[in-house]
Each structure stands twice: as structure tokens, then as C-alpha cells.
Amino acid sequence: MSNASTDTTITIVLASRSPLIDARDRVRELLQPAADVQDILMDATGLEFISRSAASELLAAVARWKQEHRSVHVRNVAPTIAKMFRAVDPSVEIE
């Protein structure tokens, strides 16, 4: 599965390489295509595990994008992934 994008929107498939995201560098690679995109959708379908450091990197990117007034949504988040996000940032809102 690959990421799909237009000029203004992109869907990033978080489990495109593996059901597990292990580290910060992989999150940076995954999110790189969204660098200049206004509307970002992250699809967590099939993602079974994200490490704490990877979750921290991902949520930092989301916070940065929101500060830049970009639209960011994460969908199909498994309960265990949501728990990790909340462990990293208790104020995070998961759809």
C-alpha cells in the first residue's frame, strides 16, 4: 500500500511497511510526503504497535501541523495504539 496525495491532500498509511512502527526515524520517513500538504489524513488500519518514541515523534508532528493551521486527522486507530498515544500525550484526541 502506498500513500495517496494530491496538491492539497494526502493519505498516509501508517502500516504501509509493517504492522509495527519502531522508531522516530521511520515516523519522519512516513510523514515526509506530507511536508507541504494542507490536509493530512493518517490511516492506522492494520497498525498493531507503535513504540513510545515513534508515537512521540508522530504526535509532535501533528502538533506542529495544527499550529500551522493544517487539517490533520487520524482514523482507524486500534485501542492499543490509542493507549500509546494517550500515554505520550494525555490530552491527545483520537477519533
Add this chain to the structure above:
Amino acid sequence: MTNDLRATYLRALQTIADAGGIEGDALRPIACPFDPAMPADRLGLAMIAAALHERQRRGYAVEWDAVNRDVLTMIAFPNGASSLPMFEASAALSMLSLIRSSHEREALLHAYVMRVVRAINDRSAMQPIAYVLTELTANIWDHAETERGFVVAGIDRHALVIAVVDAGLSIPLSYDRRGIKFPDSPSHDLAAIDAALEGRSARPQGERGYGLRTSAALVMDGWSGSFLLASRRALRYRAPGGSPLGEVGLSPWAGTVVAVTLPLPLRPVDLYAYVER
């Protein structure tokens, strides 16, 4: 003792030192005295594999001796499985050789976690086992400035042993690169190890380092396991019910070694209670 990580670590250090280390004019084949049927011995195998890889990387021959050579080859010693086809063709808990830039790195780690979970017959352990393995390997990519790390696991009826080994930048040198200095004394390396275990991050933003601290807490408090962290000339080790043991002035290990012993069956743990600490 079957799963004495400290004794295995010291034995592997001595074995590598006896063979001349990893570079120089006096290198000899590394004798491999470890038995993969003994879980803690897998730690020694990973250290020798890392030492052999460092020799190769520096242009030296890769030579090793063992009486159980065929058995060791079955678990992908000494190169480690570094791709999914290699891993799928290897024995159940073979040795992994993770490569930072490989697009299969995460898939390999996921496959390894699932094999460990199947080996201990405990699907509920997937998340906490994945947590320990990802946090320990992430430290290699974040701090060790090396392209490769070795992962091994071994089980018997009583325990699961997991070890993550790299021969990259040691913990003291990683702090040094970030301008964090420790007093120049024989205990310098141990102070750096303790700082890592306390969560003092070597990352540039100065934020807390969660990986080692929370993994150690999960292993020791959650599972009543033992935990060994060694880097350069020091080690910190704690066995269940014991006080933390520190040793300094050892033969140097270039990078970092982390190994844990977890008593089986694993006690159920709430992973996120440890992550949030």
C-alpha cells in the same frame, strides 16, 4: 546458573579479548563457547556476532571456532537474519541482524516479536514484548551512530532471555557528543549508564529518555526479571530481589549491550502503567 546474564556478558568479553579484540595485528579466530540451548548464552552469541561484524567492517577476516557450528548456523549465527526471507528460512528464535536503512527493519522486528510470543505461548505479551524490543533497538538508531544491531532471544522451561547488542557509539560517548560530561574517573562509564537508566536523554532537545528507564521498570517491577545494561568499561545489573550491582574497569565493549531475563510464565502486566511513569 543457566540464565546469569552478568556471567555470560563477562565470559563473552573475555572470549573476544582472548582472540585479540576487533582490530589490530594480533587477531585470532574467536572461539565460541556458547550453547544456543541455554537462553543466557544467546547474549554471548550476539556479542560475538557483533564483534565479528565489526572485524569485517574494518576489513579483517571473519573467523570463528565452535564445536556446535551446525547448530549455530541454524540460528543464523554469526551474520544474523537481515531480511524476511532469511528470517523465514531460519530456526524459530534465530538471531536478527537489524539494519538501520533496511526497508524491512520494522517488518523483521514485528515477525520476531510474533515468534517470541508464539514460543512462550502468550499472545497477551505481544504489546509489552514489542515495547521492550522497540525501545531498546530505537536507542541504537537514535544514539549509537551505527547501521546495525543484533537481537536475540532464547527460552527454556523457566525463562525468556532477550538481548539487544550494538557495537556502535557507547552510552558515555553518546552523552559526550551532546556535550554532557561525566567526571573523569574509573566510575565515569557507570555514571553514564546510570544517567541513561534514570532517563537523562542524550537527544538534542534535552527531553527525558524514556526507553531504558521504562523498559527496566517493566522488566524488573512488572515481570520480576533481571536486567543488564553494559557499555564501554562498566555494567549495571540487577537480579530479582537483589540490589543493583555495578562494575567498572572491565574490558571495553565499544557499544551497548542490554539483556533481560524474564521468568516464565510471564506475569500479566499493564504496559501503559509503565509507559506513563
